[in-house]
Amino acid sequence: MEQKDPDVELMLAFCAGEEAAFDQLFRRWAGPLLRYLERMLGDGALAEELVQEAFLRVHGARDRYEPRARFSTWLYRIATNLALNELKRPRRKHVHQEEEKSLLRAPGPGIDEEVASKRMGEKVERELNNLPERQRIALWLSAAEGHSYAEVAAILETTETSVKALVHRGRSALVARMGDCVESLTSFSRQGTA
Amino acid sequence: MSKKTRDRGQGPRKPEKRDEASGTAPALTAEDDLALSALLDGELDSAAAEKLRAQLIAQPALAERGAELGELSGHLQNLASPSERSEAAIQLEGERVDRMQAALRVRLAAASAESEAESRAVPGPPAPARVIPLRKIRREGWAAAAALAAGLLFYLAFGEGLGGGETSVPSSSRGEFVAAEPAAPHEEPVPEPALEWAASPPVLSEVAEVSEGALALGSNPPAPVFAPGEAESDAEGAEIYLAEAGQEELALALEWEVLSDFDVIENLELLELLDGLDRMERI
Missing domain, CATH: 1.10.10.10 (Winged helix-like DNA-binding domain superfamily/Winged helix DNA-binding domain)
Known part of the structure; x- marks a missing residue:
């Protein structure tokens, strides 16, 4: 386990009672995680929901967290499992973020x-x-x-x-x-x- | 996320010219593709990476394939990295992150309040459900049934005499044999024959006679008044009926009388007992 992972340090600080560390982790990882989940699910709203769910689980694990891997690996693992579970369900209507797409399209x-x-x-x-x-x-x-x-x-x-x-x-x-x-x-x- | 050293979207450089010696590009193997993919992802160690780069220079087809894969990786990285997006896209994502963070705080606060409420209201051990053993119910049922049967037999045996002589059953509803009251036709006091059968229980065919005699035991009920001829003829008819009736018919007749007498039963306890028995049976 790499002890120098700054995210692990933040998570350990959060486990020690520092609530601000959790906010920092969220600010650092919510964006990449959102893009990742959006890519997996093709549904922006659902991706937002799962980002929150993933961080809820991180928050809930504060009493039993053990830094065995990089924080991002752990977080992505939670998110990936959530996404895979979601993909196993009957197909939901995937609403793409049209506004974002239009931004990409605008030449x-x-x-x-x-x-x-x-x-x-x-x-x-x-x-x-x-x-x-x-x-x-x-x-x-x-x-x-x-x-x-x-x-x-x-x-x-x-x-x-x-x-x-x-x-x-x-x-x-x-x-x-x-x-x-x-x-x-x-x-x-x-x-x-x- | 580990930082991997790779060129964003460039991949291996293409050769300046194709393999002119052969004229055709050598066929690429799956191993080549795997190696190129690993090179693009920064997964090859330095020695293997150097070796592959040398091959890329020597093999134009490999280099071309590497270029294709590299282009693709570049696009994927552009999709993933906000630095390649417009300012508006970055701003939009920032707004979404803010919104998610606000929603997450609300959810965390709700979860915290819920857990606090749960910890405050620590429920005691659940009260044990009252269990009535089936055997007890059955025993009570049997007791009730036995009591009922005894009550019925007693009532059957002593008839209206228990009612203090107040109850009078219309003769029309009591069947023909009931009207055969040997003691009633005369207005003289009737001698008490009741104790005679107490020693030896009467058989069913005798019940009617005994019961009629027993009517006089408890009190002196007003004897029904019959016309002398009518009473005698009724008594005779009853005797003939009883003589001719089999045990089964007599039992049916007796039961019919009991049922008809329920209309005038004033003993509410007996009715309650019957009701209780019904309920037991339903259970």
Whole structure:
């Protein structure tokens, strides 16, 4: 266990009775966790609900917390379990944050490369949501959020080898589905740099 | 989150030109893909990473594949990182985090209040449910039934005499044999024959006769007044009936009389007993 993890320090302070430490942890992790859960669930409101639920569980664990892993690994594990449970339920109507999407869509005037990049980003986002759950989680946590394979393995409660395979399969599938879009962007970039 | 050293969205550099010697790109294996993926995620140790980079320079197909995967990783990172978003998106997320934090505080306060209320109202051990043993109910039921049966037999035996002579049952509702009252036709006082049967219980066929004699025991009820001829004929008819009736018919007749007499029973305790017995049976 890495004792220098500042989040673990904060959690230990919270366990010792420092309520402000819990607020700090929330401010640090609510955003990334919200984006992660939104990506997993495709539903902003539900993601917000689960972020609160995850932190409620963190709060409730103050008496029995033991720093066995990084705080983020533990938190993401809680959130991932919540998300997987939610995904097992009968499909709820997923409401995407249209306003946020529109912000992503809004291109800067006259900047073709940026437009192409944004379109590509949208495509990636869409195709990512079509991947199998565990591939999607593994790929997102590893490639997008920068968790190590060991951390992802702890979050998904599996082995590193399995995570490596999940990430590879997810990435390959995504590239295959992107197909022409990647190619066009690549050629666009080549032209732009020539 | 561990910080992994990798280039954001660039991936391996592409070679300047393709493998011109062969003309076609060498086929990529799953191992190559796995290695590229691990390189992009910063999961290769330095020696393995160096080796793979050397291969990327030598194999254009591998480099191209690496570029594709790298592009994808770049987009994923852009989706995840707020630094790549517009100010408006960051602001929006900040507002959502504030809203969630406020809601979380409310939920925590509610949970805390709830747990305090629970700790204040410590419930005592639940009162043990009153259990009535079935055997006891059965025993009581049997006792009640026995008491009822005894009461009925007693009532049957002594009839209206128990009512202090106040109760008079219309002869029409008592059956023909009831009207066969040997003592009643005459206005003379009737001798007391009751003690004669006390030593030896009468058989059913004798019950009617005995009961009629017993009527005179408790008190002196006003004897029904019959016309002399009518009374005699009734008595004769009853004797014939009783003589001809089998045990079963007699029992039915007796029961009918008892049931008909319920209309005028004034002994409420007996009725309550019957009611209680019914309830027991239902249970």
